[in-house]
Amino acid sequence: MNPILQVSQLVTHYGQRKILDGVDMEVAEGEIRVIMGGSGSGKSTLLWHILGLYQPTAGNIRILGKDICNINFNDKLELLQNIGVSFQSGALFSSMTIGDNVALPLREFTDLDDKTIRIISRMKLEVVNLGGFHNLLPSQLSGGMIKRAALARAIVTDPKLLFFDEPSAGLDPVVASEIDDLILSLRDTMGMSMVIVTHELDSAFKIADKITVLDQGKNLFTGTVEEVKNSSIQRVNDLLNRRARHESVTPKEYLKRLTQEGDTFL
Structure with missing residues (x-):
């Protein structure tokens, strides 16, 4: 069975800064896929590209078998009618x-x-x-x-495919749990496939069939909830245990940051 969503070697830039760096992802029909990662990892940017709001630098995105990066306006409009989006706000x-x-x-x-x-x-x-x-x-x-x-x-x-951006952000634990239950109910009763961007670990572990962890614009790890929990990758463990990441920069790299021209401030 073909995946309902397929992202292949997706690369995108904001100005000269590479935000996504060769991201791959496949979502099966009826699957709930959670995308996680630290701030600035590229998870929301990935979502906006899947929705066709931005054109990538390179790579391919297929939804329901159609390449949304190379599709005419009318066909894209028809395709998007099979998609639902619940925004964070x-x-x-x-x-x-x-x-x-x-x-x-x-x-x-x-x-x-x-x-x-x-x-x-x-x-x-x-x-x-x-x-x-x-x-x-x-x-x-x-x-x-x-x-x-x-x-x-x-x-x-x-819709056949439903997207969420931080569905439980800013909610108290009881209401957030109700939203999680609602998501599971929609999958079970209406057969919807879902892609959910969240940083809420309890929510992700409750609803996900698979979790994709992004880090610095790359697909760091993809697996089931148990596979993510048992991962030996240090950065995945840092996310799960809320450990701060301290970046080490050489004097030469620091000087380059200060003097480089043409950057776009975000």
């Missing part, structure tokens, strides 16, 4: 009710009548335990409710 439109936020993809990409759209959007709100909240504005919701509303919008078109 929720990214809900503040002037729209929760119901209208969830219904938006259906209004933009389908010819369904308003009554059908309203019913489907409310069904998805029920799935994420927000039934009856459709008339509220995002400003009237808690952080956990915003995350769930964003998830309802991401699944309203029944």
Whole structure:
């Protein structure tokens, strides 16, 4: 069976700085893949490239068998309708009710009548335990409710592939656990494949079928939860045990950093 997502030798730069350095990753149908790594490891950059928001320097990304790096606009738009995204901040439109936020993809990409759209959007709100909240504005919701509303919008078109950016960031442990349970339920009941960027170890260990650990833009390790826990790689152990990494720089390298021209400050 072909993977639902395939990333091959992905390289990208921000200015002259290489952010991703030959990343490989394959996600099977029905799999929950968690991407982990320290700050600046390239995990969010990898996600944005998979979503087609940035063009890589080199490499290949295939979603549902189609190369998104070499695809025309109309085919890419059609492909992206099979993808759902739940952003870290929720990214809900503040002037729209929760119901209208969830219904938006259906209004933009389908010819369904308003009554059908309203019913489907409310069904998805029920799935994420927000039934009856459709008339509220995002400003009237808690952080956990915003995350769930964003998830309802991401699944309203029944996508085959779902992406999350830090789904439990900023949530208390109980609410974060509820989000984890919801993710597992969607995989089991709707058969969705998922790619999840997170730094929350408890969440990753609970929901992941496989974990990809990035470090300095490279795929450091990929394996099951148990394989990651038992890894002998020092950097993986540092991440799991929250040990600081102290970079050693020679005087020559330090001088080069100070005098190099053409860098883009991030």
